[in-house]
Amino acid sequence: MQLADLYTAQAREALPPLWGPSLETDGEPPLSLAYGLADPALFPQEELVDTTARILASHLNDALNYAPVAPALTTLIAERLHREGVQSHEDEILVAYGSSQILGLLPRVLIEPGDTVLVEAPTFMGAVRQFKRAGAQMIGLPVDAHGLDVEALATTLEALKRKNLRPKFLYTIPTFQNPAGVTLSLERRQRIVELAAAYGVLVVEDDAYVDLRFRGEPLPPMAALDQEGWVLRVGTFSKILAPGLRVGWAHGPRELIARLQMFKLEGASSPFVTHLVARFSANGRLEQHITDLCAHYAIKCATMSQALRHQLPEATFIEPDGGFFIWLQLPQGVQASELAPVALKHGVEILPGTRCYTDGSGEAYIRLAFSELPGNQIETAIRRLSTAIKVVQRPTEGG
Amino acid sequence: MQLADLYTAQAREALPPLWGPSLETDGEPPLSLAYGLADPALFPQEELVDTTARILASHLNDALNYAPVAPALTTLIAERLHREGVQSHEDEILVAYGSSQILGLLPRVLIEPGDTVLVEAPTFMGAVRQFKRAGAQMIGLPVDAHGLDVEALATTLEALKRKNLRPKFLYTIPTFQNPAGVTLSLERRQRIVELAAAYGVLVVEDDAYVDLRFRGEPLPPMAALDQEGWVLRVGTFSKILAPGLRVGWAHGPRELIARLQMFKLEGASSPFVTHLVARFSANGRLEQHITDLCAHYAIKCATMSQALRHQLPEATFIEPDGGFFIWLQLPQGVQASELAPVALKHGVEILPGTRCYTDGSGEAYIRLAFSELPGNQIETAIRRLSTAIKVVQRPTEGG
The missing domain is CATH 3.90.1150.10 (Aspartate Aminotransferase, domain 1)
Structure with a gap:
């Protein structure tokens, strides 16, 4: 009798690691x-030590016992969304272990084997890998100097519709795209939001780099343009504070957030770290x-x-x-x-x-x-x- | 068109929360x-602040950038296992966001809908909930003053075998059981390990409380008695350091650990927190x-x-x-x-x-x-x- 006999079908098919071993x-x-x-x-460095001292002095039990995510962190995320033109409620925000956890939860809520997912080409393969593992069929849409080619998106949506196929979502990195570095124009953002509503497709707006703007004016996120609840906005503190803290978040329709939360099986993200990030960020410091x-x-x-x-x-x-x-x-x-x-x-x-x-x-x-x-x-x-x-x-x- | 149309079958069936709202x-x-x-x-409190200062002084990049789990934490877990009589290799240990994350990953690797899982009655429902969500049929085995009733286990395994049913695993909390407070005797531990090998059933040994012994001599964990790789040992720093840090771990057969890791979609657990726990624990301090x-x-x-x-x-x-x-x-x-x-x-x-x-x-x-x-x-x-x-x-x- 083998232990391997006990594995689920999904566990039998192991994916190779995303990155091979480094060459010698x-x-x-x-x-x-x-x-x-x-x-x-x-x-x-020193501020994080000071911040640790302050949260353990004022919120010892909240930070170190079984507890929910620091409420101040959810408030901070809501305030930052507000400055981007996105109105949010507490139950429309999910804090997770990095935005990569959000991208890992997404397929559980949205992808059955064979489902169609639209991505940019090129794109962030760390995300694609999660979607592929769940059995998604990926369709890559071209990217130019102004971001995702929205006419290619429109054509693809229409062609899929004729085949009676409704993609589950479009995964896009609108600002300083990974890897192409380009930013989706305002017109294209508006067009994507219209197409999403018209075709009933969720837009997963992974804006990991949005805050790291060297020049030019910020553009409104698609979550701010969307009036009908077709955008899931994904963000992270990895690029603006420290990746090693593992704090990311998603904002979207309450029902979708509740379902992502349902699959976050280990419960709320680290009380300690969420208090640390919230306290560091307070009073405009972030x-x-x-x-x-x-x-x-x-x-x-x-x-x-x-x-x-x-x-x-x-x-x-x-x-x-x-x-x-x-x-x-x-x-x-x-x-x-x-x-x-x-x-x-x-x-x-x-x-x-x-x-x-x-x-x-x-x-x-x-x-x-x-x-x-x-x-x-x-x-x-x-x-x-x-x-x-x-x-x-x-x-x-x-x- | 509704967003809800896009949900997977699993996401449609929401489980009610484990704990209802507190009564007013x-x-x-x-x-x-x-x-x-x-x-x-x-x-x-103060030592955790000092420890934060020390890890950020000596391991700033390892703790705060994209990085693996602190190697010193894996070493610490291996040393603690060694003192319990369990020999381990690095790739037989998975560090996770609390042992609850291990319990959440377990069904993805082991449970298909309708599979049988054996649990103690009474038991920790936080774990059972994870197994049920994956569609497991639970069989509860009685607990007495000396822990799980191993004769009931033997009878059940034999009865299932006659029906051609092989349970995926036995979930047990052997030491200071939650909720019964009792500890599984050495004889029963030996018997369980024998039964596991004879019937090809994994033993998930959740020993969250093992270190909090007020009197009497420690007993060897089933992972130390097992010679054939049928035990997954699950532990946590929640009870011995702080739950809010969210650090737990599993030790078991390499192949099983690799598969649990595969479903830990957000990658390695927090570099910052794993460095913090490892450094605090060093030199016998833990x-x-x-x-x-x-x-x-x-x-x-x-x-x-x-x-x-x-x-x-x-x-x-x-x-x-x-x-x-x-x-x-x-x-x-x-x-x-x-x-x-x-x-x-x-x-x-x-x-x-x-x-x-x-x-x-x-x-x-x-x-x-x-x-x-x-x-x-x-x-x-x-x-x-x-x-x-x-x-x-x-x-x-x-x-």
Whole structure:
């Protein structure tokens, strides 16, 4: 008798890990531009210690015993939504262990095997992976300089309707998109909200990067434009405070929030951490911190952009107005999956564009995160990348 | 078109909340003996602040960026398992958001609708609820002064086998059982491990209270007795440090741990909190803290026991050797569900025994937590309970 006989059907089919093992390198570790990590220099180290002292002095039992999420955190999220033009009630907000938990809960409420889900192409594969695991059929919609191509969305919705198919949701990252760095225009936001209502499709608006705007005016989220309850807005404190705290949230129709909560089987998210985040953020401190982050990340983005223009003039990109990433179109003929191991040998890790598509396309692109490394290391990393690209471009001996 | 049309079948059937809304009371809030909360006087407040300062000084990026669970926490859990006689490897341990998350993940790996799960009667309904939601058929096995009745287990396994039914797992709380307070004897532990191997049934050994032993020698966990990989051991830092940190763990066969991990969709548990727990616990500090907790909770248990003997001599109970709970058999004729609202009116909240059975039995019992309240309030609460019982016992006027 085997233990394995006891597994559910779902547990038998294991998905491979999202990221394979890192390739081996000799000597010093590579400079990594592959992942959207925060810059540790920007973590408010001493303030978090002070904040811990203050919450344990004033809310010892609420923070350390069995307790609900800090009410002040829900209030903070509601206030921030209000400033974005979104009116909310307490029971329309779910606090979770990072927005990744929201994305993990979503399929339980919405996806039966075979259901259709619309995503951007390219997109954040950490999300797609959750939808695929639940058995969703993914349809990728193109993205251009102004974000998701809404006419492609309209055409796809109509074509699906003719086949009597109603997609469960559209997953979109409207602001400083991961990986493309582009922002969905206001007109397109309005059009998406109209299409969602017309076709009865939920819009999952993952706005993880929205607060990290370096220039230009903020745009209203689709949750603010929507009048009929077809938008689930997903946010996180990972990019604006610290990923390691694991605090994200969703705002949406009460009934949907209640159902997401129902599948959050371990109960309310950490009382301790939610009190910590709420107290740190109080009295405008979070907004001031975000201002500092934006100034700092804007410089790093400019550093990377300049280095790319200088070192890699044949590669092209749209310089983003915020966020963590530059989406680089490689010089003609350079394949991302061929480049990645060569780059690693030259001491720089990059994310091949193929990791951002559901269908294996993306060979012409790589994603570069400017968020983590200090400016001088970004410059070194881009020099190394440039060398690696030249190596890949060089015709094979005797070829 | 309705949003609700998009829900999965599972999301349509909402379970009612585990605990209904608290009954309204006038004036001051009742003294509650209903829930297994920690005593906030025992939270190491200042040390947790110091520990936060130390981890952010030495492990800023590991604790606050995207990162795995603190390796030191996995090592700590492995060392504690080793002292219990359980040898473990890193990939046999899963750290989660409380043991409740482990109990929530379990059904995804093991339960298909209609599967059989064996539980103790009475048991912890927070766990049962997770199994039921996944569609498990629950079979309750009796508990006596020495824990789960293993002959009832053997008979049940044999009867199921004759019907060609193989239960997915046995869920048991072997030490200072919730709610009965009793501890499974060594002989019975050995017998359960033998039966598990003979019938191919996983034993889920939820030992949340094991470290809170007031007297007597520790018994080996079933995970230490098991030679064939049929035990999943589940533990938590909630009772020995602070529930609000949300840190629990499971140890078991590598393949099973990998599958539980696969369904932990939000990824690794909080880097920040896992570093905090590991650093606090270092250099024997956790074990010293546990010694302090045991001394303190032992006094509260004795206080409640004495008060019960004095105030309610017609009620009977087995004084536990550890844990959080006394399981009180009510005087003849007193029904727990009738008593609960009367007790609340008299300013004491208790958990009716019916909340600890899957089949509505348990009217003869109530669960009393001595863990949370200070000693003098425990005495007041038991006096109030005694009054409430007398009111329920009093023949109705004209009856």
